Amino acid sequence: MNQKRPNLLFLFADQWRRQAMGFMNEDDVITPNMDQFAKGSRVFDHALSCTPLCSPHRAALLTGRYPITTGVFTNCKIGAEIGLQPDEMGIGEVFKQEGYQTAYIGKWHLDVPEQNYEEEPESGARNWDAYTPPGPRRHGFDYWYSYGTFDQHLQPHYWKDSKEMIQVNEWSVKHETDVAIKYIKDHKDNGPFSLFISWNPPHSPYDQVPEKYKKLYEDKEITLRPNVSKGPFSAHTGEKLGGTQEELIEKTKNYFAAVTGIDEQFGRLLTFLEEEGLADDTIVVLSADHGDLLGSHGMMAKHVWYEESVGIPFLIRWPENIPVGRDRETLINSVDVMPTLLGLMGLPIPDTVEGIDLSQAIKGEDGIRPDAxxxxxxxxxxxxxxxxxxxxxxxxxxxxxxxxxxxxxxxxxxxxxxxxxxxxxxxxxxxxxxxxxxxxxxxxxxxxxxxxxxxxxxxxxxxxxxxxxxxx
Known part of the structure; x- marks a missing residue:
C-alpha cells in the first residue's frame, strides 16, 4: 500500500450522461482515452445524481448533504436567493484544514447571480453568472480560476482573485485543461493537492464544439436509443422545445463530439500525470453532475427520474489501492461522493454529512452498500x-x-x-x-x-x- 498522502484530481463534465462512454456499449460515442482508463479503474454502473440539475448536484457533491438540507434545491438563478451558504462545510474546507493545496477550475454555479443585487455588476457578470470573491463562499479552494455559469463554450470567461474578467477565445475544455496542467506543474512539489475541474460541455448549446471533433461524426451512423421519440420535444418542467428527429440527430452528434473532445483533454491530463511521475500517487475521478435525455421519452435536458437524466459516469483510479473492474452492486449517490473520498484518503468526515462513506466498498472490502x-x-x-x-x-x-x-x-x-x-x-x-x-x-x-x-x-x-x- 502507498503510504504517501495521495493527490486528488476530480474531473466532472456538465450534463454528461453515463451512457455516453464508448466502453459502455450504449451511445455511439468515440472515447479511446476513457475506454483505456476504464480498464485500469473501478467503474460504477449505478452512480446517480440525487437531484439532476447543475447547482443542486454541485452543492451535494461538495458538502455530502441533500439539496433539501443545503437549500440549493434548484439552480442559482435570477430572481431566486439560492446559493451555497458560506457556513456549509465542504470538501474543500476539509482538504485545506488537513494541509492540502486546494484548487477549483471551471464552472462553479453555487453563488447567487450578481444581477440579483445590481443591474451592471463591476465584474461583468450577467444573467445567472457571478464572480465569487476570495473568502468563505469559495469553500476552502485557494487557487481559483472559475465563473458562475456561462454557456459560451468557444468564448468562455473566468475570474481569479479580482473582479477583472478574463476573456478567452478557445474551447473552454481545452483552455481549462491547459490551466490545470500548469497548476499541477507549479504546485506538485509543494505537498499534496486536491484539484477540482468542472468542464461545462457537453451541456447545451450543443453546436459550440470545435469543428475537428464534429467532423468525426459527419458521416457516422448513430443509433438513437429505443425510447427516443420523433419529436417535437419538451422539458420535464414543461418548456416546449420543438424539434424533429433529424434535428435531434444533429444535436446528438454534436453532443458526442463534445464528449470526444473531453476525452482528448482527459487523455492529456492522464499523460501529464504519467510524465511527471504523479500517476501512482494521484486519485483520479471522472464524473458528471447529471445526464441528458437527448430525446428519450420525448424530452431534452434533465430534471426527471429517467436513467438518461440521473445516471452519471463515476470512474475512480488509485493504483494499488482500489481494485480494477466494473462495480454493478454499489449505488453511489451525489451525497456519497464527498464522504467516500475523505474516507479513502483517511481524512475526517464532518458530522454534518448526510451521505454514506463507501470507501470500503470501493476498495473491494466488506463495507456499507446502501440498498437504495x-x-x-x-x-x-x-x-x-x-x-x-x-x-x-x-x-x-x-x-x-x-x-x-x-x-x-x-x-x-x-x-x-x-x-x-x-x-x-x-x-x-x-x-x-x-x-x-x-x-x-x-x-x-x-x-x-x-x-x-x-x-x-x-x-x-x-x-x-x-x-x-x-x-x-
Missing part, C-alpha cells in the same frame, strides 16, 4: 417559484421523489404547480425494462409488494430529511 438511493426534484423555474410565492406555499413540498435500487426505480410525482392535485406513482423494473418504456402505474402501493417496500423507504427518507413533500 433517494432522488428528488422540486419546482424551480421562475414561473413556478412566483406561483408558489403568490399562493403562500413552499415549492419544496411539490415535485417528485424517487427511490432507486439496483433493479427498480419507484417514483411519486405531484407536479410542479402549487394547485396541481394529481399524484402519480410509477414502478420501473430496470432489469426487465432497461429503457424504462413500460412502467407499472401504482394506484395503491400496499397492493404491490415491491412498491410497498420502496414506498416505505421513500417516506422514511422524507421524514429523516424533514422534507416538506406531501401528497395531501
Amino acid at each position: 438511493a433517494f432522488l428528488a426534484c422540486y419546482p424551480g423555474r421562475d414561473v413556478f417559484l412566483q406561483a408558489f410565492e403568490k399562493a403562500g406555499l413552499d415549492p419544496k413540498s411539490k415535485g417528485w421523489r424517487a427511490i432507486r435500487t439496483i433493479r427498480y426505480t419507484y417514483v411519486i410525482h405531484t407536479g410542479y404547480w402549487p394547485d396541481e392535485k394529481t399524484v402519480v406513482r410509477y414502478l420501473y423494473d430496470n432489469q426487465e425494462d432497461p429503457y424504462q418504456m413500460n412502467p407499472l402505474e401504482i394506484k395503491d402501493p400496499k397492493e404491490h409488494e415491491v412498491a410497498k417496500q420502496l414506498d416505505k423507504v421513500l417516506w422514511e427518507k422524507v421524514k429523516e430529511l424533514k422534507d416538506p413533500f406531501t401528497i395531501a
Whole structure:
C-alpha cells in the first residue's frame, strides 16, 4: 500500500450522461482515452445524481448533504436567493484544514447571480453568472480560476482573485485543461493537492464544439436509443422545445463530439500525470453532475427520474489501492461522493454529512452498500417559484421523489404547480425494462409488494430529511 498522502484530481463534465462512454456499449460515442482508463479503474454502473440539475448536484457533491438540507434545491438563478451558504462545510474546507493545496477550475454555479443585487455588476457578470470573491463562499479552494455559469463554450470567461474578467477565445475544455496542467506543474512539489475541474460541455448549446471533433461524426451512423421519440420535444418542467428527429440527430452528434473532445483533454491530463511521475500517487475521478435525455421519452435536458437524466459516469483510479473492474452492486449517490473520498484518503468526515462513506466498498472490502438511493426534484423555474410565492406555499413540498435500487426505480410525482392535485406513482423494473418504456402505474402501493417496500423507504427518507413533500 502507498503510504504517501495521495493527490486528488476530480474531473466532472456538465450534463454528461453515463451512457455516453464508448466502453459502455450504449451511445455511439468515440472515447479511446476513457475506454483505456476504464480498464485500469473501478467503474460504477449505478452512480446517480440525487437531484439532476447543475447547482443542486454541485452543492451535494461538495458538502455530502441533500439539496433539501443545503437549500440549493434548484439552480442559482435570477430572481431566486439560492446559493451555497458560506457556513456549509465542504470538501474543500476539509482538504485545506488537513494541509492540502486546494484548487477549483471551471464552472462553479453555487453563488447567487450578481444581477440579483445590481443591474451592471463591476465584474461583468450577467444573467445567472457571478464572480465569487476570495473568502468563505469559495469553500476552502485557494487557487481559483472559475465563473458562475456561462454557456459560451468557444468564448468562455473566468475570474481569479479580482473582479477583472478574463476573456478567452478557445474551447473552454481545452483552455481549462491547459490551466490545470500548469497548476499541477507549479504546485506538485509543494505537498499534496486536491484539484477540482468542472468542464461545462457537453451541456447545451450543443453546436459550440470545435469543428475537428464534429467532423468525426459527419458521416457516422448513430443509433438513437429505443425510447427516443420523433419529436417535437419538451422539458420535464414543461418548456416546449420543438424539434424533429433529424434535428435531434444533429444535436446528438454534436453532443458526442463534445464528449470526444473531453476525452482528448482527459487523455492529456492522464499523460501529464504519467510524465511527471504523479500517476501512482494521484486519485483520479471522472464524473458528471447529471445526464441528458437527448430525446428519450420525448424530452431534452434533465430534471426527471429517467436513467438518461440521473445516471452519471463515476470512474475512480488509485493504483494499488482500489481494485480494477466494473462495480454493478454499489449505488453511489451525489451525497456519497464527498464522504467516500475523505474516507479513502483517511481524512475526517464532518458530522454534518448526510451521505454514506463507501470507501470500503470501493476498495473491494466488506463495507456499507446502501440498498437504495433517494432522488428528488422540486419546482424551480421562475414561473413556478412566483406561483408558489403568490399562493403562500413552499415549492419544496411539490415535485417528485424517487427511490432507486439496483433493479427498480419507484417514483411519486405531484407536479410542479402549487394547485396541481394529481399524484402519480410509477414502478420501473430496470432489469426487465432497461429503457424504462413500460412502467407499472401504482394506484395503491400496499397492493404491490415491491412498491410497498420502496414506498416505505421513500417516506422514511422524507421524514429523516424533514422534507416538506406531501401528497395531501
